[in-house]
Amino acid sequence: MPNDQAHRVPPGQTLTSGFPVLHFGSVPYYNDMSKWDLRVFGLVEEEISISYKDFMALPRREFSNDIHCVTTWSKLDNVWEGVAVSEVMNRVKLKPEAQYVMLHAEHGWSTNLPLADFMRDTSFFGIKHNGERLTPEHxxxxxxxxxxxxxxxxxxxxxxxxxxxxxxxxxxxxxxxHMYGDPFLEQRYDFD
Known part of the structure; x- marks a missing residue:
């Protein structure tokens, strides 16, 4: 690995040029996007639901990053098109006690984050990866x-x-x- 990349790859990770597909359960395919929405709820002053049409009309920008999978692959220099978290949060008024986020996905899948990590400038809603619209598998x-x-x-x-x-x-x-999952601290599993 070139020296200029070594500091970007966490311990125990191996570089890949591909984009491996890993998930639990089946891949959802959408035939009617009028039925898709993004629900924002919990400790908010007012729950909202953003339709696919309204979500796709939100301002987008380019994001560049490295990604690291718990299964030990890392992919450097990804270029994404997406919606900044702030664009969605401009529509939401949080209650002061909100400190964490649970992301909900199809098939009952979910993952947790501290609010500060969700709100980081580097966190976003991805729509395209390396110039191509995300595939259903991704x-x-x-x-x-x-x-x-x-x-x-x-x-x-x-x-x-x-x-x-x-x-x-x-x-x-x-x-x-692991409840948090920092790749540079190798927070993969938490078998206490």
């Missing part, structure tokens, strides 16, 4: 991207954002994955 139509944490925190097939006062485990966290 999270079409919208996936969360939280590049500073292991990639399971970047929920595919996003359908809901729940704001919570206390942290609680999502799908993989209930099944032994």
């Amino acid at each position: 999270g079409y139509p919208v996936r969360m991207v939280v590049p500073h944490l292991y990639f399971w925190k970047s929920a595919k097939w996003l359908r809901g954002i729940e704001f919570m006062e206390k942290d609680k485990p999502g799908f993989w966290e209930k099944n032994g994955y």
Whole structure:
């Protein structure tokens, strides 16, 4: 690995030029996007639901990052097109006790994040990866991207954002994955 990349690859990771597909359960395919929405609920002053049409009309920008999977692959220099978290949060008034986020996806899948990590400037809702619209296997139509944490925190097939006062485990966290998932600290599993 070139020296200029070595500091970007966490311990125990191997570089890949591909984009491996990993998930639990079946891949959802959408035939009628008028039935897709993104629900924002929990500790908010007013619950909202953003239609696919309204979501796709939100301002987009380019994001560049490295991603790291808990299964030990890393992919550097990804270029995404997506919607900044702030664009959605401009429509939401949080209650002061909100400290955590649960991301909800298709098939009952979920993952947890501290609010501060969700709100980072580097976190966003991904729509395209390296110039191409996301495929269903990679999270079409919208996936969360939280590049500073292991990639399971970047929920595919996003359908809901729940704001919570206390942290609680999502799908993989209930099944032994670390509650936070910092790749540079190798927070892969939490078998206490």
